[in-house]
Amino acid sequence: MNDLLRIRSLSKHYEGFDLKNIDLTVPAGSVVGLVGSNGAGKTTTIKSVLGLVFPDAGSIELSGTNVGEHADAKAVKRAKQRVGVVFDTCSFPEEMTVEAVGRLMSYSYETWSDADFEQRLAQFELPKDRTVKDLSRGMSMKLSLACALSHDPDLLILDEATAGLDPLARDAALECLHGYMRDERHGILMSSHITSDLEKIADYVVCIDKGRIVFSVEKDAITDLAGIAHCRAAEFERIAASGFFAPGELRSLRHPYGIDVLVPDRFAFAENFRDIALDKADIDSFMGLMLKGDVQ
Numbered sequence: 001m002n003d004l005l006r007i008r009s010l011s012k013h014y015e016g017f018d019l020k021n022i023d024l025t026v027p028a029g030s031v032v033g034l035v036g037s038n039g040a041g042k043t044t045t046i047k048s049v050l051g052l053v054f055p056d057a058g059s060i061e062l063s064g065t066n067v068g069e070h071a072d073a074k075a076v077k078r079a080k081q082r083v084g085v086v087f088d089t090c091s092f093p094e095e096m097t098v099e100a101v102g103r104l105m106s107y108s109y110e111t112w113s114d115a116d117f118e119q120r121l122a123q124f125e126l127p128k129d130r131t132v133k134d135l136s137r138g139m140s141m142k143l144s145l146a147c148a149l150s151h152d153p154d155l156l157i158l159d160e161a162t163a164g165l166d167p168l169a170r171d172a173a174l175e176c177l178h179g180y181m182r183d184e185r186h187g188i189l190m191s192s193h194i195t196s197d198l199e200k201i202a203d204y205v206v207c208i209d210k211g212r213i214v215f216s217v218e219k220d221a222i223t224d225l226a227g228i229a230h231c232r233a234a235e236f237e238r239i240a241a242s243g244f245f246a247p248g249e250l251r252s253l254r255h256p257y258g259i260d261v262l263v264p265d266r267f268a269f270a271e272n273f274r275d276i277a278l279d280k281a282d283i284d285s286f287m288g289l290m291l292k293g294d295v296q
Helices: 042-050 073-080 098-106 114-124 137-149 167-180 195-201 219-225 233-241 266-272 283-292
Strands: 003-014 017-027 031-035 057-062 083-086 155-159 187-191 204-209 212-218 227-231 251-255 258-263 277-280
Touching: 003 042, 003 187, 017 031, 017 042, 017 187, 017 212, 031 042, 031 195, 031 283, 042 057, 042 155, 042 187, 083 137, 098 114, 098 137, 114 137, 137 167, 167 187, 167 195, 187 195, 195 219, 195 283, 204 219, 204 283, 212 219, 212 283, 219 283, 227 233, 227 266, 233 258, 251 283, 258 283, 266 277
Parallel strands: 031 187, 031 204, 083 155, 155 187
Antiparallel strands: 003 017, 003 057, 204 212, 227 258, 227 277, 251 258
């Protein structure tokens, strides 16, 4: 399995913020969800991949091709021809019609397919004569996605592409992405605050906080294996003293009604602590305890 995107030791300094030693990989055939709070470093990472900002250190490869600051310009151009991008806002000129946007994109990508674009417009029910400024938020996203897919990219990069969409529009976008991923040569890097979307499509979840990777795990290790234990103070002390957690691996979060504990393997935990309430984890609860939990 080849890596469509490989980032190693990526660092970027801004006044008041440092992106530090980011390692991230998107293997072919996989969807990688990128999560974290606003200002955590997700967009800086994506902009570095796209060449919109230049990192201070580290390396970036697209399908094995170096696309860093001092890379060969022709090689970078070829590599980026194989990437489709959707941002959280529609970036096309407001006065352009949907049809004109397609013509513009055909000059940008050597592998652009008018037939694929026409098929996407029909699939998304996008009127060709509608101007960009007259498109709804959902229709704008669909136009961006149609453009991103109509040059047969190997890698899709989505930066909050489903933010602000209603549930039906989000489901339609996810269905389209599922179709794209039927080809195992493809991959997606998807930054999103809507973790329920990532739970439906991601294979891996990477969390960035304050410019650093906090965790990088298979999504199933969160949604299928991990759990959140809900306990009282005496139960927490029993858990802490049991030796079930190795030193530095017990993460807990206190609240007015008790203490929540992040459990990497809820099945093993349930065998050892049958009397303690235990729920499945989701990405939100897992991330909350990883970012805010006390460690001991």
